[in-house]
Amino acid sequence: MGTLGYAILGLLHRRSMTGYELSKEFESGLFEVWSAKHSQIYPELKGLYEAGLIEYQVEISGTVLEKKVYTITPAGQQALRDWAQAPCGPLQTPKDEFRLRLFFSDCIPPQRRRQRLEERLAQHRQRLAQIEKDREKFDTLPPREGQAFSDYLVLLGGIAREEATCRWLETCLELCRQQEA
Amino acid sequence: MGTLGYAILGLLHRRSMTGYELSKEFESGLFEVWSAKHSQIYPELKGLYEAGLIEYQVEISGTVLEKKVYTITPAGQQALRDWAQAPCGPLQTPKDEFRLRLFFSDCIPPQRRRQRLEERLAQHRQRLAQIEKDREKFDTLPPREGQAFSDYLVLLGGIAREEATCRWLETCLELCRQQEA
DNA sequence: GAATTCATGTAATCAGTTACATGATTGA
């Protein structure tokens, strides 16, 4: 089973949900770490159901609209635990289109390169502000037991990454400007 | 055209190469920012050739072994410049399986979580040491003109990312240990 | 009444990995 399957199991371990709600989770709570469109989620749910890792009950919204509320089974919980405990394999640097463009930026005008660096910096500052707003929801350090603690660690990781990226882009801009004078 | 095509154009802009050499570049120089296997590179070269962005000469190694040395065409250089100058689009956080496992780590024993964090920290420290060794090759700040400068900026980005990741993992371990006492 | 959100799916396509397949060259 692929990573997406475990991501879904993990979400359903927290609470039962419909496919639609899962797709919203990938845009909000899991935004930092994974993503998936509904067109990938629905077939995956079918597979997890056939593997006996989840089950569902049909509920009615309004008068006719059917929705399937998925729940993790004991077998699903075991599969999730096994996966979450296993080591992650060797490091692999994620592909980064911005860095690739920068890597080949010696063939473009210097002021254009500065422009792209500044744009990017603005984007990362905005993202950083968003994550820091999310952290404010934790007024106190959550207890190590429970999912809030895991959430908090991942949140700190996002802040660390965005801060480092902003500092790096600032350094790049400084170096670009320095040599111009 | 996809990003891989531009990565190849960028490499061929630096120097003419065979498909085999390109695949080695993705493992070494471009390791920080992009990757591709030879099974993806050869078909892509065919496409770039048919689009008139690259051409090749057949050379002979030894007595019979043919190799195709690819060269970027003027049209290819223009396509590369256009791409490198264009903005990168909205930020999208890369998928991160380690953070995903951590996100769901509330269902595993705490000492197992610490073990995984320590493993990961060791991996990132090793990577950091490797990148810093690469930086030592730059004894002096390269001039803004030329590709060495772009290389240097990307290298700094790798160091920034690895340092931030190491510090974050150290913080996670501290928080995990703190609450245990 | 109109727009947005809720809700579920499939089809076509693209990007990327793993496996299959072959053979020459070089250096120990």
Place this chain on the structure above:
DNA sequence: TCAATCATGTAACTGATTACATGAATTC
């Protein structure tokens, strides 16, 4: 002569995105 590296491709499959397709419920 044996292993590692050089060298080039194709095939099958998996993961993921975009587009196609439909319709109910809610809110303005």
